Amino acid sequence: MLGFSVSVILGNPRSNEIVSSWTRMQEDLASNVDYTDNNDWSHFFKPTGFQADRDLFVAGVDISFSTTEDLSIGTIAIVKLRRDSRQQLVYSHSREVSVQYPYVPSFLGFREAPIISTLMKHLPLRVRCSLDCLLVDGNGVLHPRKAGLACQVGIGESIPCVGVSKNLLCVDGLNEKTFREYIASSHSNEIDVIGRSGFLWGKAIMTGNAKSKPIFVSVGHRVSLITSARLVTALCEFRIPSPIRFADMHSRAYLRGECNDLFMEEEFP
DNA sequence: GCGACAG
DNA sequence: ATCTTGTCGC
DSSP, rough: OOSSOOHHHHHHHTTHHHHHHHHHHHHHHTTTTOSSOSOGGTTTTTEEEEOSSOOOOEEEEEEEOOOSSOEEEEEEEEEEEEEEEEEHHHHHHEEEEEEEOOOOTOHHHHHHHHHHHHHHSSSSSHHHHSSSEEEEEBSSSSTTOOHHHHHHHHHHHOOOOOESSSSSOOOOTOOOOHHHHHHHHHHSSEEEETTTTTTTTEEEOTTOOOOSSEEEEEEEEESHHHHHHHHHTTSSSSSOHHHHHHHHHHHHHHHHHHHOOEEGGGGGG
16 A cells, blocks of 8 residues: 555554554544534635634644754744734744654654644643634645544644645645646636545645645645635735744744744733 | 655 | 755746
8 A cells, every 4th residue: 555665764663553553543533524614704705705704813833843953853833823904923832842753655644743732732722712723734635545634633633624735645646747737727726636536635726926836725624625725815925824834934943043932912811 | 667655 | 844045037
């Protein structure tokens, strides 16, 4: 099933058992993914486009690593944005973390989800409860077993979650090159990601000024694909949606010794 | 056998 | 993911 040797990557004879276990866990996760909107998003998305009746709060997380340091040590950042007529950073926190496993294609969740979940649990209650959604740097159901990082975090933390990836994880006969052609001949900046099986895996969206390289959005948990796409589009000032972009910038800054933690007054308990 | 492989 | 400055182009 896997075209590479995980045992070499993980470096121990038990790795095949680990991957088998992970595979079963992903199959179980997939059966628990909620592809529907749990919340009422009509407060934000009108027929005319994004228009907020009330403030929309979306969080983004990202983990960065340095080559010069211990490969198992990284920095994570979580940010919270308020989206009204504009986008404003209202909360940010970064910290050092250690990962348990190396990156193995299609098993990113087992490397990053535990870290993200721990951080989510440590968020000030007030911040955590105000979140309408969480954006994750990685796929949701656009995954070989329909159980990507965004599903793992969304289910684990019971939060509406959307997966956003910068590169296509090839499944169901999909190939990134074919998208180049579709994009060139398409008038829309949004394309359904449908494989040979006919399953709708997600959407390829041309955001910002990058009309050539799309980002791939997929359902994580408790948010429909339609809403996921609308959310991401409403949060893109550039190619990468702001919550993830800021989380990436802050985690990298923290890696360099700079701290951008931010606590707006109304965020204190 | 060859290619493909989120971060 | 990360190593990396200036530089070509809209």
